[in-house]
Amino acid sequence: MTRTIWRNIPSTPVLFAALAVMWGTSFVAIEVGLDYFPTLTFAAIRYELAGLVMLAYAVYSTDRWRPKTRDELLATAIGAVFIIAAYHGLLYLGEHYIPGAIAAIIISLSPILTAVFASSILSTDSLGKTGMLGLVAGFVGVVLVADPGAGGFDSAQSYGILLVFLGAVAFSLGAVLTRPLRTDLPVQSMQAWTMFVGGVILHVAGLVRGESFAAIEWAPVGIASFLYLTLVSGAVAFLIYFELLDRVGPTELNLIGYLEPVVAAVMSWVLLGHAIDATALVGFVSIFAGFALLKKQVLLGFVATVRRRVAV
Template sequence: MTHTAWRNLPTTPLMFVVLALMWGTSFVAIEVGLEFFPTLTFAAIRYEAAGLLMLAYAVYSTDRWRPQTRDELLATAIGAVFIIAAYHGLLYLGQNYVPGAIASIIISLSPILTAVFAGVILSEDSLGKVGVLGLLAGFAGVVLVADPGAGILGSAQGLGIVLIFLGAVSFALGSVLTRPLRTALPVQSMQAWTMFGGGVILHVWGLVRGESLAAIEWAPVGIASFLYLTLVSGAVAFLLYFELLDRLGPTELNLIGYVEPVVAAVMSFVLLGHAIETTAFVGFGAIFVGFAAMKKDTVVDAVIAVRRRVTV
């Protein structure tokens, strides 16, 4: 293939798919790694390492790598507490009881929760009747995923689903709380400090729970899981994310959250032999329908833009 042919490849859709593969597979990698690492310590050292790598990249590639203004410091703190520490801490704790594919479906509720928090906290457009129906559809989807008729209420898996749902709530709340803050800090620098700060908080949280680095089992599979999460779905994936954010904008890129559960389900089956119940897929469909109802203009515009890019 000639260099000209390479340049003519639709690189943006390809990068979108690769990023979805990296982040969708991360749910399975977490499930594998939890067999060898203390729960919160696993999340902590992943984000401390990824944060340091991203900080090195920020120092190399940007003109400012430290937050300086009040808004920049506040945005970094909110991201570290809500988006990294609380979200991932609850996700990792929940995945002790719930398969990664199911976790990814529950997390896909985050865009719906974000719209709700934005309406309440930032006084954005009210949900309206269609928005309320969309919210109800999203919650119905989570109920279908949980499958309470199977005796899950009060079980360990039920606890895991609640923890992961609270993680989605934390992620959505953190995303909304940072919106009013004005910051000129490059996104790479912001992400680096957010990751590292969140990792430190997770480490303290783990110590409070009685976790210890001595409990890590340095098995090849566990090390591979850690390296994948830190380097591939961490540092490399976020570099792809920044590039796609520049090419597509947040509206189109947010749709990746609805590709990740499909990837997680397929990889969970291929790598771990975990089949996903039909009700879980129905629940995922309900969550996506709920998001589409609340953000129908966003979805339509994003799909049209993606199709236009593919056909160019």
């Protein structure tokens, strides 16, 4: 069924670019929506609704829509706690203090953190000298984005960057912890339950934090932000993600994280008038250089895949 949906789309780069735009603009949409929604409640209802939409799609498109085995239940729980609840909770909280474009740059550190966690937790190949150099380059990039000279590490912006960085850590750790788990549950079903359960966790955290629905301001801009995040950056984007996952694999698909900050920067400037300074741009380049040092073969493999798709 999934194949029928995409039969008229000829090229992987088209889908790759579309996904980068949808996920890159989500950082700006979050920044806009936070003016109208309580922080964690905003993230919670987004993922509760998106999870239900994805679950309906899973029931329609797969032969198994719910987890059954111990590993499937554990993978769902890890994804819900780390990848949805912790990551997005910290991201949304952090965007109270920093623009979405800066948050996107910090999140682009995730592939580097994933490689580090995989090396230490899963006993995969050690990073080696080149990998350590890549790790250092990535963290130098974060420091440059934080720009401590502008206000010190105790400034509000540095606090926001710390929150978003911890979100990237949670995302990367969750991604690594799920790798050893064996599951035959279709990815659509897994993603649906992860999103919905993660949304419920965020909802509970919001209630503990003192948030309530009464604080929501139902303004057109806020509603548009929420619908975009839920339906476009959520449901539609994940359908594209599943197709690309089948075409190029998860490792190459992680490179999408390096297009998202570019999209976020452009849209943040166009819609909100936020320009990224030269120091932050240098920091992003340093983060990407760190990933390139860690994953040279991944980059080469991705380029080869794209060339093959374009040739077809």
